[in-house]
Amino acid sequence: MKMKAIELIKSIRELNDDMVDAARNVSLDVDDDALVADLARWAAKRCGEDEADVLREVKAWAETDSPFPTLRDILEVGAECNEEHDNPPPPWKFRDFLGFRGMEERNEWYKKRVHITIHRGTKQIGGSITEINMGETNIVVDLGSQLPGSHGSLSDDEIVKELFRPFRSHIDAVFFTHYHGDHTGLMDKIPSDVPIYMDSAMLTILRKLHEHTGNKVMQELLANHNGRIHPFTAGETLRIGDISVHTFFVDHSAYHANMFLFEGAGHTILHSGDFRSTGYMSKSLNIIPGLIHDSYHKEVDVLLIEGTMITRSSEHLLTEWNVKKEAMDFMRDHRQIFVVCSSTNFDSLTSICRVAQANHLPIYGSPYIMEMLKTFSDMAGAYTGLYDLPPIKGIDELKRAHPKEGVVLLGSLLNRKKEDAYSLYDRYGCYMSDYKPHLIYSMWQGYLNPKHPAYDEGLATFVNRFGDEVKYIHSTGHADRATLAKFIKDIAPRKYIVPFHTENPAGFKELDVEDKYRDMMIFPQDGDTIDVGGGEIWYE
Structure with missing residues (x-):
């Protein structure tokens, strides 16, 4: 069955080397009305249809879609393909215009x-x-x-x-x-x-x-x-x-x-x-x-x-085993620790939780972090005991008990308002007796650099409240x-x-x-x- 002219115009795959001829004859600076008239004339001639009928169909199509940027792109490619190139493209680079002599060749x-x-x-x-x-x-x-x-x-x-x-x-x-x-x-x-x-x-x-x-x-x-x-x-x-x-x-x-x-x-x-x-x-x-x-x-x-x-080759890269060792050393000397770490970074959170358990420190987390860790642990448990986690208490328990020691998992704290992040320090800290907080920061440090495009003001504000009491322990997710x-x-x-x-x-x-x-x-x-x-x- 012979293709209708309007379908020919709509179908990019079926456009063949005839379009190059159209590109040669159509000024690429003309307005859309002139462009569509030339396209309708070309398609009508190729499909043996009345030019006026095709023009009406194309205009009706144009009222429901915006085909002209696409068609103009095709014409520009067709025109470029017929120019002499002083700098031909590299052999791997595909040149977008294809001219098929028929469906078998296509x-x-x-x-x-x-x-x-x-x-x-x-x-x-x-x-x-x-x-x-x-x-x-x-x-x-x-x-x-x-x-x-x-x-x-x-x-x-x-x-x-x-x-x-x-x-x-x-x-x-x-x-x-x-x-x-x-x-x-x-x-x-x-x-x-x-x-x-x-x-x-x-x-x-x-x-x-x-x-x-x-x-x-x-x-x-x-x-x-x-x-x-x-x-x-x-x-x-x-x-x-x-x-x-x-x-x-x-x-x-x-x-x-x-x-x-x-x-x-x-x-x-x-x-x-x-x-x-x-x-x-x-x-x-x-x-x-x-x-x-x-x-x-x-x-x-x-x-x-x-x-x-x-x-980022200048960054000091830690393995997850390094994270565990450094956290172990840190928790021997510090007993009130907040942790900023992505709630989906399962390896690092596992390391920190296992180290807290080894140091007899209770662990507290938000309902969301507790649920995520349980989800990870349940899935991984089918393959290995590596991710068996110690008990984690909810933030409400922290509020009730006012413990003198503990590890509090806070998630990433990204995209917080500056004022909100600032208040978090006191909001959670007030639940600790004899408040002497330290922070383990287990994320990329670029978020804390005011000169970096990815700087996060809220997160940096929270971290800065700890002054010198911050321990940076982070294992990257990427290959060195x-x-x-x-x-x-x-x-x-x-x-x-x-x-x-x-x-x-x-x-x-x-x-x-x-x-x-x-x-x-x-x-x-x-x-x-x-x-x-x-x-x-x-x-x-």
């Missing part, structure tokens, strides 16, 4: 298509969004909101609008590596017809988290009444259209984080997510290369690898340079290494790796598309 091209687009994260930490296209299947990995102080090429609203705009290739699934907000913060913006995949432990934790936040939209989404969320267990292999997804458990400051190996159209892509080698479960990192090479008998063509610590280099060597990618989740991608060139791996490193901008297969159809 179908053949899509069978071999392997594209990666890092929509955000090539030069910033957090706000991670990556799209992977294999064959005719399109998967997005993480849909994170930007961290405080970050300024990506597109805002949260702009990037959601771009990913899910009308007439764009449909997203077949969104996969999430872990539950931190810079990876999940835009989850509630995913259209209702797009399936969501996440670790079953992550789903449980997010439900608890949003019971606390009171986010009704997320609560309804996570209740999963319509079954659009597909929980998996690390180690499973899933099939989404043309893509197989191998899932791997990896250690991170978020419990049960995941790496994904995407396989399709004759290629493999490993997305690292966030990972580290300093946690209690860090041995998982050494297992992954063996699973890929020996169990699945796969090679990795492209390694997408996080690089948070590339710009030595770990990044070892992981690259162990994975041994064959084609490209693409850093993301980093402020300094070029810093990967300084890692202690062989030259062949440095030569594989490419540094796209946000929104660039990497053509992994290297195949494109191009007509001059």
Whole structure:
């Protein structure tokens, strides 16, 4: 059946090299009325329809949608593709215009298509969004909101609008590596017809988290009444259209984080997510290369690898065992301790609670922290006794007993008003007899630096009230340079290494790796598309 002209205009995939001719003849500075008239004339001629009828249909369409920015983009690409380029794009960079001579040629091209687009994260930490296209299947990995102080090429609203705009290739699934907000913060913006995949432990934790936040939209989404969320267990292999997804458990400051190996159209892509080698479960990192090479008998063509610590190499990194040792030494000498630590940083909270127990110090926490720790402990208890926690008393018990000693878990205290954070010091302190407070700060110190874009005034105000009585004990959730280099060597990618989740991608060139791996490193901008297969159809 012959395509109608209006459908031709709407369908980006079906636009072929005829559009280049249209681009040559249409001034890109004309107003929308002139633009649509030229497009209608072109489409009517190609489809053998009356130009006036097509023009009426296009105008009616324009009243309900805003197609012209999209169409203008197509024309600009078509025009650019016919210019002589003094500086041709690098071989990995996909040129957006394709001209198909027919559906058979189009179908053949899509069978071999392997594209990666890092929509955000090539030069910033957090706000991670990556799209992977294999064959005719399109998967997005993480849909994170930007961290405080970050300024990506597109805002949260702009990037959601771009990913899910009308007439764009449909997203077949969104996969999430872990539950931190810079990876999940835009989850509630995913259209209702797009399936969501996440670790079953992550789903449980997010439900608890949003019971606390009171986010009704997320609560309804996570209740999963319509079954659009597909929980998996690390180690499973899933099939989404043309893509197989191998899932791997990896250690991170978020419990049960995941790496994904995407396989399709004759290629493999490993997305690292966030990972580290300093946690209690860090041995998982050494297992992954063996699973890929020996169990699945796969090679990795492209390694997408996080690089948070590339710009933080001067920071003194502690393992979780170091956290436990330093907390032990501190609690021997101090008996009234407040702890600022993310309520989802299970490893560090476990270390602090176990040390408090060893020093015979009672532990107090808010109902939310107590519930989160119980959730973590119940899940981990199926695998190991490492996370068995001592009894934790509620804040109400602290108020009633007025103890002379104890450890009080306060959570992260981020995003508090300055006045509120200031008063917390006295609000909790007044419940301690002979108040002699000390603080263990177990979070990133950038939040306390007034010169850093991520500075949190409320949190810094609270910490500063303790003066010199602060002990900084923090284990990062991210891989240091030595770990990044070892992981690259162990994975041994064959084609490209693409850093993301980093402020300094070029810093990967300084890692202690062989030259062949440095030569594989490419540094796209946000929104660039990497053509992994290297195949494109191009007509001059």
